[in-house]
Amino acid sequence: MHRDPLPIHEIIRIVGKENTLTAPEELYCYGYDASKLRSSPDVVVFPGSVNEVAELIKLANRRRFPVFPRGAGSGMVGAAVPWNGGMVMVLTRLNRILEIDSDNMLAVSEPGVITGEFQQAVLRHGLFYPPDPASLQFCTLGGNVAMCAGGPRAVKYGVTRDYVLGLEAVLPTGSVVTTGTRTMKGVVGYDLTRLLVGSEGTLGIFTKIILRLVPAPEGVRTLMAVFPNLDGAAKTVSAIIKQRLVPSTLEIMDQATIKVVENYLQIGLPTQAEAILLIEVDGRACLLDGDVKKIGEICGQCGASQVEIAHTEAERERLWQARRAVSPALGQIKPGKINEDVTVPRTEIPALIRAIQQLAEKYDLTIVCFGHAGDGNIHTNIMLDRNNEDELKRSELAVEELFRTVLDLGGTLSGEHGIGITKSPFLQWEIGAEGFDAMWRIKAALDPLNILNPGKMFVPNRAFFN
Amino acid sequence: MHRDPLPIHEIIRIVGKENTLTAPEELYCYGYDASKLRSSPDVVVFPGSVNEVAELIKLANRRRFPVFPRGAGSGMVGAAVPWNGGMVMVLTRLNRILEIDSDNMLAVSEPGVITGEFQQAVLRHGLFYPPDPASLQFCTLGGNVAMCAGGPRAVKYGVTRDYVLGLEAVLPTGSVVTTGTRTMKGVVGYDLTRLLVGSEGTLGIFTKIILRLVPAPEGVRTLMAVFPNLDGAAKTVSAIIKQRLVPSTLEIMDQATIKVVENYLQIGLPTQAEAILLIEVDGRACLLDGDVKKIGEICGQCGASQVEIAHTEAERERLWQARRAVSPALGQIKPGKINEDVTVPRTEIPALIRAIQQLAEKYDLTIVCFGHAGDGNIHTNIMLDRNNEDELKRSELAVEELFRTVLDLGGTLSGEHGIGITKSPFLQWEIGAEGFDAMWRIKAALDPLNILNPGKMFVPNRAFFN
Numbered sequence: 041m042h043r044d045p046l047p048i049h050e051i052i053r054i055v056g057k058e059n060t061l062t063a064p065e066e067l068y069c070y071g072y073d074a075s076k077l078r079s080s081p082d083v084v085v086f087p088g089s090v091n092e093v094a095e096l097i098k099l100a101n102r103r104r105f106p107v108f109p110r111g112a113g114s115g116m117v118g119a120a121v122p123w124n125g126g127m128v129m130v131l132t133r134l135n136r137i138l139e140i141d142s143d144n145m146l147a148v149s150e151p152g153v154i155t156g157e158f159q160q161a162v163l164r165h166g167l168f169y170p171p172d173p174a175s176l177q178f179c180t181l182g183g184n185v186a187m188c189a190g191g192p193r194a195v196k197y198g199v200t201r202d203y204v205l206g207l208e209a210v211l212p213t214g215s216v217v218t219t220g221t222r223t224m225k226g227v228v229g230y231d232l233t234r235l236l237v238g239s240e241g242t243l244g245i246f247t248k249i250i251l252r253l254v255p256a257p258e259g260v261r262t263l264m265a266v267f268p269n270l271d272g273a274a275k276t277v278s279a280i281i282k283q284r285l286v287p288s289t290l291e292i293m294d295q296a297t298i299k300v301v302e303n304y305l306q307i308g309l310p311t312q313a314e315a316i317l318l319i320e321v322d323g324r325a326c327l328l329d330g331d332v333k334k335i336g337e338i339c340g341q342c343g344a345s346q347v348e349i350a351h352t353e354a355e356r357e358r359l360w361q362a363r364r365a366v367s368p369a370l371g372q373i374k375p376g377k378i379n380e381d382v383t384v385p386r387t388e389i390p391a392l393i394r395a396i397q398q399l400a401e402k403y404d405l406t407i408v409c410f411g412h413a414g415d416g417n418i419h420t421n422i423m424l425d426r427n428n429e430d431e432l433k434r435s436e437l438a439v440e441e442l443f444r445t446v447l448d449l450g451g452t453l454s455g456e457h458g459i460g461i462t463k464s465p466f467l468q469w470e471i472g473a474e475g476f477d478a479m480w481r482i483k484a485a486l487d488p489l490n491i492l493n494p495g496k497m498f499v500p501n502r503a504f505f506n
Numbered sequence: 507m508h509r510d511p512l513p514i515h516e517i518i519r520i521v522g523k524e525n526t527l528t529a530p531e532e533l534y535c536y537g538y539d540a541s542k543l544r545s546s547p548d549v550v551v552f553p554g555s556v557n558e559v560a561e562l563i564k565l566a567n568r569r570r571f572p573v574f575p576r577g578a579g580s581g582m583v584g585a586a587v588p589w590n591g592g593m594v595m596v597l598t599r600l601n602r603i604l605e606i607d608s609d610n611m612l613a614v615s616e617p618g619v620i621t622g623e624f625q626q627a628v629l630r631h632g633l634f635y636p637p638d639p640a641s642l643q644f645c646t647l648g649g650n651v652a653m654c655a656g657g658p659r660a661v662k663y664g665v666t667r668d669y670v671l672g673l674e675a676v677l678p679t680g681s682v683v684t685t686g687t688r689t690m691k692g693v694v695g696y697d698l699t700r701l702l703v704g705s706e707g708t709l710g711i712f713t714k715i716i717l718r719l720v721p722a723p724e725g726v727r728t729l730m731a732v733f734p735n736l737d738g739a740a741k742t743v744s745a746i747i748k749q750r751l752v753p754s755t756l757e758i759m760d761q762a763t764i765k766v767v768e769n770y771l772q773i774g775l776p777t778q779a780e781a782i783l784l785i786e787v788d789g790r791a792c793l794l795d796g797d798v799k800k801i802g803e804i805c806g807q808c809g810a811s812q813v814e815i816a817h818t819e820a821e822r823e824r825l826w827q828a829r830r831a832v833s834p835a836l837g838q839i840k841p842g843k844i845n846e847d848v849t850v851p852r853t854e855i856p857a858l859i860r861a862i863q864q865l866a867e868k869y870d871l872t873i874v875c876f877g878h879a880g881d882g883n884i885h886t887n888i889m890l891d892r893n894n895e896d897e898l899k900r901s902e903l904a905v906e907e908l909f910r911t912v913l914d915l916g917g918t919l920s921g922e923h924g925i926g927i928t929k930s931p932f933l934q935w936e937i938g939a940e941g942f943d944a945m946w947r948i949k950a951a952l953d954p955l956n957i958l959n960p961g962k963m964f965v966p967n968r969a970f971f972n
Contacts, residue, residue: 141851141853142748143744143747143748143851143852143853144747144851144852144853145747166750187693188693188697190691190693194690194691195690198690199690199691201697201700202668211940211944215940215943215944216940217937217938217940217941217944218937218938218941219937219941221849221917221918222851222916222917223849223850223851223852223881223882223883223917223918223921224660224661224664224665224881225656225660225665225849225878225881225882225883225918225921225922226849226918226920226921227653227654227656227704227918227920227921227922227923227924227925228918228919228920228924228925228929228933228936228937229925229933229936229937229941229942229945229963230701230704230705230709230945230948230949231654231667231700231701231703231704231705232941232944232945234667234697234700234701234703235696235697235700235701235948237697237700238693238696238697239696239697243696254752255750255751255752256750278609281609281610281611282608282609284632284721284722285721286720286721324790324793326792326793327790327792327793383687383689383691383692384689385607385609385610385688385689386609386610386689387607387609387610412691415689415690415691416689416691417689417691450688451687451688451689452687452689452691452692452693452694453694454692454693454694455689455691455692455693456691456693457693458693458694459693459694459695463694467694467695470694470695471683471684471685471694471695472683472684474677474681474682474683475683475684475685475695475698476695477681478677478681478683478698478952479695479696479698481951481952482696482701482948482951482952483696484951485947485948485950485951486944486947486948497695
């Protein structure tokens with residue numbers, strides 16, 4: 041696309057010199073995200089208002105340079121990584137919670153607010169914002185909305201899209217729209233709000249976000265159950281749901297994960313066990329003890345060899361210790377990993393994990409599975425050394441087979457990470473040529489010059505894949 | 507658009523003679539919906555498969571005639587009414603529930619299934635499909651998805667969009683797409699599912715619908731409270747929410763409604779009262795009695811002169827009797843009504859109702875307000891005789907002022923009915939020129955020949971407004 045130098049003076053006239061970075065060492069810092077893909081932009085800007093965002097986008101359309109919006113850069117698929125130069129637009133200066141409307145149970149926030157800080161702020165009003173991506177202590181609401189972030193609590197509470205009531209957004213041609221409502225109901229025109237949620241920065245840049253809130257749960261109870269065999273754990277998940285109990289969290293660790301974590305923590309985890317479930321219930325206080333007891337009984341009936349219920353906050357922390365240690369523990373066994381957040385209907389979890397075990401054997405790889413059993417979202421980590429070409433090749437073949445299996449099981453290639461760059465070669469596998477065509481028509485209609493976050497989602501971006 | 511006769515022989519070749527209507531008296535029956543707008547099509551077809559739908563749409567693109575999809579025709583805004591001839595496509599032959607997946611708490615249905623029958627079917631699995639439009643005994647799921655139907659339970663459970671996980675749909679050019687997932691999480695590409703929900707038949711025709719289900723509530727409790735003044739009722743709504751109790755239903759009737767219903771039923775309703783609230787809580791059995799008692803106390807503290815709690819199903823029916831009688835009672839006072847489903851943040855309900863009372867006075871009209879106080883969705887009925895030109899004119903002026911007021915209060919022009927024909931002159935008032943432009947670009951990108959349901963939403967369709 042662009043080859044001409046960017047109009048730096050015009051950019052500075054809009055956002056000010058103090059909000060414009062051009063030194064190579066500064067550009068370098070805004071050239072990557074959690075995918076570890078990397079490419080330096082020509083300029084980084086920090087707009088301070090919706091008007092500045094709109095002016096920058098209009099300038100980009102006039103001068104035809106790409107704009108790559110980003111928040112904290114915690115995304116896993118390269119959606120915030122620039123490509124072929126251009127402008128990175130960082131939204132973190134727009135970091136105010138504008139309003140917490142307790143009576144109407146909603147809040148209006150700017151995109152740069154940290155998700156965890158937002159949750160704390162609304163909690164002080166007895167309100168709860170459930171989406172809880174693992175990065176919540178540093179990721180931003182704008183990024184969460186752009187990627188439709190999920191988290192462990194989705195099994196009970198849904199994901200980001202289920203909480204976004206409306207947006208103020210700058211569209212790819214620089215016009216400013218207000219979408220949605222401040223009410224649960226609203227059916228005036230197309231649902232631009234939900235079209236923009238999860239659009240990965242390709243259809244709009246959010247400058248205000250209206251979020252629905254729910255009453256804060258009065259309490260939470262935590263239980264850990266150890267299963268000698270995987271099917272027992274899977275049966276437990278189904279049996280809990282069959283009892284119409286919906287835990288707020290229903291996490292699973294497979295045997296490979298248990299071994300890795302035990303090797304790291306040395307806390308006596310049962311490495312013979314094929315699975316551990318970590319289950320939480322939350323909600324009205326008077327239900328919690330009964331529900332957690334009933335779930336413990338179900339675990340036992342389904343073959344758990346050990347069930348522990350936390351009675352204190354310290355005990356709860358101890359039960360979470362192993363789950364929280366997964367990521368650092370993985371870092372110890374191999375320098376790299378390919379982390380796929382595939383999702384299948386929860387009844388297909390054992391089929392998925394068995395298929396993954398076979399892939400590990402077939403391709404001689406260490407594959408570690410853990411994640412959100414309640415909603416079928418299993419984080420599948422292929423551990424590797426990217427400098428080992430043979431291992432990398434085998435891993436890529438395993439990923440392709442994994443994706444075929446997931447689609448055969450009625451699942452989706454991404455539950456919460458998105459497409460970005462890393463999954464763009466596989467987009468059509470799931471949505472087909474017709475779905476791709478419809479999505480691309482929408483992109484082209486709203487962004488005729490392909491200004492906003494080009495090279496993502498639609499285009500298998502070979503620049504990043506050697 | 508089209509002036510040539512429709513290619514009836516080709517149409518019959520696709521759907522069969524027995525599924526094609528061309529006699530004027532038959533066409534007449536498919537020329538209207540609950541808006542009472544009317545216009546006869548050239549042909550009515552009843553396709554029996556996704557392939558037939560796709561073939562018909564491709565034919566319509568080749569021969570350039572408009573297609574007007576519909577279910578039961580229970581919509582309130584004319585979205586299913588044909589215009590300038592063309593083809594009405596009735597989806598009621600696609601009326602099978604294809605799957606109820608109890609373990610994964612979802613169901614797959616064809617669009618022609620009656621909403622109420624679907625609810626009964628899933629209830630037999632202990633599952634619950636909450637959206638409850640007033641027409642649920644005869645409206646179809648396809649129509650509900652096309653219009654994003656709501657209902658009284660939205661205050662706790664949300665609306666149709668909150669339950670649609672995925673779709674099989676025929677797009678306006680005849681291609682068939684599968685959107686969304688069978689899982690709570692799924693972020694692969696743009697959210698075509700939610701773009702299609704509420705698109706009023708202008709962007710796609712649904713042939714399969716994947717619906718999320720929730721555990722059926724174990725019970726329900728019902729309470730009626732009478733308020734000498736409106737502010738007490740409004741304060742009650744806020745106070746209940748402040749206690750973080752979320753009723754499953756929170757209905758209001760204003761004084762005009764109470765008088766009309768009492769005149770109709772003669773059951774001793776307090777016609778001096780400015781408002782009646784009808785409140786239900788549902789959910790886990792052990793919470794219900796405590797919650798309804800607490801809500802009763804809140805009503806008393808906020809100035810209710812009378813609080814009744816139903817202890818039996820018969821008592822519950824009696825409390826609902828007045829609410830259910832509203833529509834037939836309205837039919838007695840005037841031959842016609844303009845029913846607007848405006849929605850405001852729930853804290854603005856008293857301001858809205860007072861403004862409506864002033865409009866009634868200013869324009870010498872009977873305006874009756876009732877509806878869903880919990881989510882701010884107030885059905886505003888201007889009672890009139892459409893043959894009385896002066897009254898009609900005054901009503902139209904009142905509607906315009908009502909809409910301005912609603913937008914000033916941070917509300918939306920339609921909570922659950924949609925735009926269709928009747929609200930199309932006002933679409934831009936809410937979404938602005940920029941929002942309109944974005945929506946129209948999407949429509950034009952997906953439907954370049956404007957085949958699917960033209961003359962709705964975007965175009966103030968003067969043919970119906972003399």
